Amino acid sequence: MSVTAPQGFEAAGVAAGLKSTGKPDVAVVVNRGPLKVGAAVFTSNRAKANPILWSQEVVRDGVVEAIVLNSGGANCFTGSFGFQTTHQTAEKAAALLQVSAGDVLVCSTGLIGTGDEVFRAKVLAGTEQGIAELSADGGDAASLAIMTTDSKPKRALATGDGWTIGGMAKGAGMLAPGLATMLVVLTTDAVLDAAQADEHLRAATRVSFDRLDSDGCMSTNDQVTLMASGASGVTPDPEAFAAALAEVCRDLATQLQGDAEGASHDITIEVINAASEDDAVDVGRSVARNNLFKAAIFGNDPNWGRVLAAIGTTEAAFDPYDVDVWMNGVRVCSAGGPDAPREAVDLTPRSTSVLIDLKVGSASAVILTNDLTHDYVHENSAYSS
Amino acid sequence: MSVTAPQGFEAAGVAAGLKSTGKPDVAVVVNRGPLKVGAAVFTSNRAKANPILWSQEVVRDGVVEAIVLNSGGANCFTGSFGFQTTHQTAEKAAALLQVSAGDVLVCSTGLIGTGDEVFRAKVLAGTEQGIAELSADGGDAASLAIMTTDSKPKRALATGDGWTIGGMAKGAGMLAPGLATMLVVLTTDAVLDAAQADEHLRAATRVSFDRLDSDGCMSTNDQVTLMASGASGVTPDPEAFAAALAEVCRDLATQLQGDAEGASHDITIEVINAASEDDAVDVGRSVARNNLFKAAIFGNDPNWGRVLAAIGTTEAAFDPYDVDVWMNGVRVCSAGGPDAPREAVDLTPRSTSVLIDLKVGSASAVILTNDLTHDYVHENSAYSS
Structure with a gap:
């Protein structure tokens, strides 16, 4: 209705x-x-x-x-x-x-x-x-x-x-x-x-x-x-x-996220323990806008290095060498270094979660995004919209 | 040497x-x-x-x-x-x-x-x-x-x-x-x-x-x-x-631009008549980072609406209804409205130029970028790098 x-x-x-x-x-x-x-x-x-x-x-x-x-x-x-x-x-x-x-x-x-x-x-x-x-x-x-x-x-x-x-x-x-x-x-x-x-x-x-x-x-x-x-x-x-x-x-x-043009993953980026809600949003959005990260998710690649590189472009309070990153429940990066091996992460489901623990405060935010796919490029290049 | x-x-x-x-x-x-x-x-x-x-x-x-x-x-x-x-x-x-x-x-x-x-x-x-x-x-x-x-x-x-x-x-x-x-x-x-x-x-x-x-x-x-x-x-x-x-x-x-991963166009974005060099750089960079614009260029589509939408996200001094946009020498948008028909623009060459006339000052800047292609998605999703 x-x-x-x-x-x-x-x-x-x-x-x-x-x-x-x-x-x-x-x-x-x-x-x-x-x-x-x-x-x-x-x-x-x-x-x-x-x-x-x-x-x-x-x-x-x-x-x-x-x-x-x-x-x-x-x-x-x-x-x-x-x-x-x-x-x-x-x-x-x-x-x-x-x-x-x-x-x-x-x-x-x-x-x-x-x-x-x-x-x-x-x-x-x-x-x-x-x-x-x-x-x-x-x-x-x-x-x-x-x-x-x-x-x-x-x-x-x-x-x-x-x-x-x-x-x-x-x-x-x-x-x-x-x-x-x-x-x-x-x-x-x-x-x-x-x-x-x-x-x-x-x-x-x-x-x-x-x-x-x-x-x-x-x-x-x-x-x-x-x-x-x-x-x-x-x-x-x-x-x-x-x-x-x-x-x-x-x-x-x-x-809207679930129907985004050409997407093959719906990605929920949750940023926790940020110094402020604004910081949490900035970090989540920076990751959400990083084409290399988005392409990696399309390829089912838990490339946490691209997550940290995206966080590093923000002004948010954090220590690059004390950040944890989880993907679909697996901690792939802890204290700014490698943790679980990439084989441990299953990124094949459409619904994907990325959890970023900044360890500097108590604020949090969730950003919704999608991956960068061949279909996205096709739909946005093959005709005017 | x-x-x-x-x-x-x-x-x-x-x-x-x-x-x-x-x-x-x-x-x-x-x-x-x-x-x-x-x-x-x-x-x-x-x-x-x-x-x-x-x-x-x-x-x-x-x-x-x-x-x-x-x-x-x-x-x-x-x-x-x-x-x-x-x-x-x-x-x-x-x-x-x-x-x-x-x-x-x-x-x-x-x-x-x-x-x-x-x-x-x-x-x-x-x-x-x-x-x-x-x-x-x-x-x-x-x-x-x-x-x-x-x-x-x-x-x-x-x-x-x-x-x-x-x-x-x-x-x-x-x-x-x-x-x-x-x-x-x-x-x-x-x-x-x-x-x-x-x-x-x-x-x-x-x-x-x-x-x-x-x-x-x-x-x-x-x-x-x-x-x-x-x-x-x-x-x-x-x-x-x-x-x-x-x-x-x-x-x-x-x-570096000419060898960018997966790119099929080398795009030179020239912003002229900006209020300041910083404004010109901001505008050029905003367009360079717009995935919809980049995908359109891949599709040889002179989609100037996406250029104006990208300019609109900046803080640069400009009047959205008094901007001219040229693509490969053809004015596709004048005074914030349609100008030459899209058929008049040939975007098939790898070397592509976008000229944005902000009409508010005398500063300028050139930003180099690439298009968003299937090969970019492939190269950045098919293996870790």
């Missing part, structure tokens, strides 16, 4: 011809209230797509009526014509829903530079068709329409004491932090005000999507949106809601 | 059994004077190999008699035993050459974690054999003995008004800045004091090896060494010497 699992939401996913395959490519999610609360976090890339520039303004007052998302074109670096397309999309949706265009978010994903007259006409027609097909069980259709190179839709659900959180996500390449590169829509029927929604969303993304770094490449179109309808009439316990939202985000982040 | 082209140097390259192929793996370069001036720059990776820890101390007084280099094992993260191996290598060479061990540099390259008793015995025997075979035309042999996955030796030469600079380099993976990842030995018969040698070396590496970023992975064993014998008796014009040394370094850096 994804985004229509909570009460108060309708959604649709339609095929507007943006994808050459004819698959669904425009999704609409509408909040029927009674509350119309919205919060969003955006890519920190300074090269932002037109929908990001628009949505940043829309969300400023904490009121969001609806969100329109298209795949099949990023509408990024498409000039003022592209911005007008985003604006017209919000206006088209607003007119049909009888709300203000300033309360309609827009997201786009696909090839940068795509956003001509044909694109505009299809997005506007798709928006109209999507609104005509809105339904209280349209969440699954919406989650299909935002897919690009994703092999499967990403959906998540959590329930609390009288309230529900639903979510959908897309993303299979350009996955990197600050925040991870993707489109995500989260909905809840809990009673939240705008400040609470914003606070909960930032806290949840910080420990989920921001810790996913598949290929180090930050997108221009990232957006994670939370909409709250209040339709359950229940004001949630803040801690319980925070935990549930974080769980939904982690669930979606793990689904 | 590489490092023995200048007067006052002898070198050798011998097979000590460190490489399973039986190819040469220990090189020795000796400065016969009359001056024994030495300077070196080292990897900025905080995880430094034992030879780096040793050589940093040796070079402190500006006096270097000789350098011993081995391939077939990095002697990194090999504990105190590994450090003693480095120390014993310097002592062995010093005893045979009748100099102080504190004036003998040591470099190692190969797999991290390699440095056991067998390794030590072979390095010591190779050092002895190398010193026995020293000759005034041993430069070529030395340049062969430092190769790892290099497909060919790297040598360079420059001559000035009565003086000569020679150089050799190895490196084909883990090529990244700060400084680029490799071993380099430069020799000259010009008359220089230690301060001059250090200053010239830092200036030359800053605009050559530091601007080479093949795969973003910084090594634990990088070292660039300059030795001056003064044997020509000529005190060089400082500007002429600086220019010649920079040219030798750029020549070697370009050879």
Whole structure:
């Protein structure tokens, strides 16, 4: 059910011809209230797509009526014509829903530079068709329409004491932090005000999507949106809601990792006993972005030397000669020297764990990444995306 | 002739059994004077190999008699035993050459974690054999003995008004800045004091090896060494010497780029009209490290959107909607929007140029990189290195 699992939401996913395959490519999610609360976090890339520039303004007052998302074109670096397309999309949706265009978010994903007259006409027609097909069980259709190179839709659900959180996500390449590169829509029927929604969303993304770094490449179109309808009439316990939202985000982040372009390993890098959480994140991310490490994992090679070389490029507090590294439960490096032989490590399972013990403090963090494979190179070189 | 082209140097390259192929793996370069001036720059990776820890101390007084280099094992993260191996290598060479061990540099390259008793015995025997075979035309042999996955030796030469600079380099993976990842030995018969040698070396590496970023992975064993014998008796014009040394370094850096593991394109990224040289370097490096960009070039795809997305992750001064990008002489993006169609760009030649005009200042920089290919993934996953 994804985004229509909570009460108060309708959604649709339609095929507007943006994808050459004819698959669904425009999704609409509408909040029927009674509350119309919205919060969003955006890519920190300074090269932002037109929908990001628009949505940043829309969300400023904490009121969001609806969100329109298209795949099949990023509408990024498409000039003022592209911005007008985003604006017209919000206006088209607003007119049909009888709300203000300033309360309609827009997201786009696909090839940068795509956003001509044909694109505009299809997005506007798709928006109209999507609104005509809105339904209280349209969440699954919406989650299909935002897919690009994703092999499967990403959906998540959590329930609390009288309230529900639903979510959908897309993303299979350009996955990197600050925040991870993707489109995500989260909905809840809990009673939240705008400040609470914003606070909960930032806290949840910080420990989920921001810790996913598949290929180090930050997108221009990232957006994670939370909409709250209040339709359950229940004001949630803040801690319980925070935990549930974080769980939904982690669930979606793990689904994104598991479907990363061309990957053959899902790698969980856990950094423990760091001097600070920032240090732990820096170390984990540095390893996650090291191509030699990533290629070694693809080759089922427990090459811990590449892990230490990656750690050494950070500013984190550590002693290079007092670090332990474990791979899939086997300590391959202790005190900065060789430990168990490489034959002792079985890296054939898709799920791979790397544990790095910095031995200088008590902070920790988990970073999710993928290996560097022939299929990654193929998928990102054989066609434009 | 590489490092023995200048007067006052002898070198050798011998097979000590460190490489399973039986190819040469220990090189020795000796400065016969009359001056024994030495300077070196080292990897900025905080995880430094034992030879780096040793050589940093040796070079402190500006006096270097000789350098011993081995391939077939990095002697990194090999504990105190590994450090003693480095120390014993310097002592062995010093005893045979009748100099102080504190004036003998040591470099190692190969797999991290390699440095056991067998390794030590072979390095010591190779050092002895190398010193026995020293000759005034041993430069070529030395340049062969430092190769790892290099497909060919790297040598360079420059001559000035009565003086000569020679150089050799190895490196084909883990090529990244700060400084680029490799071993380099430069020799000259010009008359220089230690301060001059250090200053010239830092200036030359800053605009050559530091601007080479093949795969973003910084090594634990990088070292660039300059030795001056003064044997020509000529005190060089400082500007002429600086220019010649920079040219030798750029020549070697370009050879390293051209032999990078698995690469099918040598990419020159030129950033112009930046607010500062640092900004230009940051932008160039960010593009050079973007896997999606690198994979696109492998696929002969002029995907300028990935260039702009990479620029957007930097702190450099620029307006994302006023940037021009040229690929192989064709302007594919102007003012942050599409320009020439992708069909207009021919990316099939190995030599590829990307020109980024930031339009905010007058500073510029050139970064050298490579594409991300199937062969890169294969070479770095199919075996340990």
